[in-house]
Amino acid sequence: MPTVRVMLYDPNQVFSASIRPLLHRRGDIPIEARSARALVSADAQIDCCLVALEAVSRNRVLTDCKRPVFLITDRDDGSVLRKAVSVSAAGIANTHIMPGELLHAIDRGLASPPYYDPQLLRAALQPAPLLGDDDALELAHHLTPREDDVLRRIVRGEPTSHMADQMGVSVSTVRSHVQNVLGKLGVNSRLAAIAFAINYGIDTVREKHPQLS
Numbered sequence: 276m277p278t279v280r281v282m283l284y285d286p287n288q289v290f291s292a293s294i295r296p297l298l299h300r301r302g303d304i305p306i307e308a309r310s311a312r313a314l315v316s317a318d319a320q321i322d323c324c325l326v327a328l329e330a331v332s333r334n335r336v337l338t339d340c341k342r343p344v345f346l347i348t349d350r351d352d353g354s355v356l357r358k359a360v361s362v363s364a365a366g367i368a369n370t371h372i373m374p375g376e377l378l379h380a381i382d383r384g385l386a387s388p389p390y391y392d393p394q395l396l397r398a399a400l401q402p403a404p405l406l407g408d409d410d411a412l413e414l415a416h417h418l419t420p421r422e423d424d425v426l427r428r429i430v431r432g433e434p435t436s437h438m439a440d441q442m443g444v445s446v447s448t449v450r451s452h453v454q455n456v457l458g459k460l461g462v463n464s465r466l467a468a469i470a471f472a473i474n475y476g477i478d479t480v481r482e483k484h485p486q487l488s
Contacts, residue, residue: 353399366390399470
């Protein structure tokens with residue numbers, strides 16, 4: 276496995292003390308960032324950045340980072356997913372999991388982004404009711420192909436204007452599709468739609484049942 280150079284920004288030692296030895300053990304090179312601005316200036320030798328979410332007050336720092344960013348948080352409410360999506364993070368995980376599991380989550384997020392902590396996804400679904408898998412798939416079955424495309428773009432964190440450009444439609448049309456998606460899934464926000472799609476494995480099910488696409 277090639278050596279990975281990882282920039283850590285965790286001034287309050289939320290996760291770095293436990294994750295640093297694991298990175299060393301497998302031959303990766305952790306590099307401490309002295310300030311949030313160091314994330315923006317990370318050079319091409321840095322492969323990725325692990326960032327304590329609460330230590331960064333300005334989203335611009337994360338969106339301007341040229342390396343993939345994985346966020347770590349000690350909060351357990353689903354609203355933190357909104358920030359992860361808004362900055363196109365490779366993933367987000369909560370410090371409640373063991374260090375080894377956290378490292379695995381980080382690897383998954385960097386290899387196939389985005390990765391969202393299952394506990395945060397469940398929290399983001401509230402106050403929408405948690406459904407059985409069959410009921411959730413029945414709701415997803417009612418999405419049209421266009422709405423399915425919009426849902427996938429929501430999960431990727433695409434803003435409305437970017438969706439409109441990519442789909443060749445107006446912003447108002449995209450907004451209409453988004454509202455249709457939310458209504459059919461029984462959720463009240465894009466964040467909850469992301470949580471719904473990932474929590475119930477909608478993409479996995481569509482692979483097995485193409486009629487859902």
